[in-house]
Amino acid sequence: MSNLLDLAPVVPVVVLDDAESAVPLARALVAGGLPVIEVTLRTPAALDAIRRIAAEVPEAVVGAGTVRSPGDVEAAAGAGARFLVSPGTTPGLLAAMLAAGVPFLPGVATATEAMTLAERGVRELKFFPAEPAGGVAYLKSLSGPLPDVRFCPTGGITPSNAPAYLALPNVGCVGGSWLTPRSLVAAGDFARIEKLASEAAALRP
């Protein structure tokens, strides 16, 4: 896989209550132009959802989000996750992610955390929670001293603020849950989700 951050401008962050929704949801996102999908391990349905998308939607690149422990890494990789995303990074989690054999975006929110990971050779990171942690101005400040580190900001990203993030030299893509509101997923309104995805796919300036 080429660099995870360069596959799509927006990574939908999905919370799935029912694994039955996984395949039609993934098809809608792919049809809208967003093939990279992060299914968060926040619900009991998540691993089954990843398994189904991996098996039935080959055009999608499905990964696991909210990866918090070595056990999560193992479960996600076992279900077929092609990448892993975490909200923060502990030494134990980093070791498990490094050993997993799939791309991963470990979460950071400070210069020290980013430098600690760069020291280990990891230079593609999730910046979380992007808006509360300092937003566009913060990431812009990091690009001076840390020009070799790139980010996927997530947390508070919207269609209105996404273009400013995507215009930064150290941002490859942004992540967000706005594309897959729980209400639309529950209602099975995949046409609306495809439309949200196609609007998001056009956001890169």
Ligand SMILES: O=C(O)C(=O)C[C@H](O)[C@H](O)COP(=O)(O)O
């Ligand atoms: O689950 C994870 O791995 C996270 O770290 C958090 C999510 O990426 C954000 O919660 C999405 O943020 P919103 O788009 O503001 O809803």
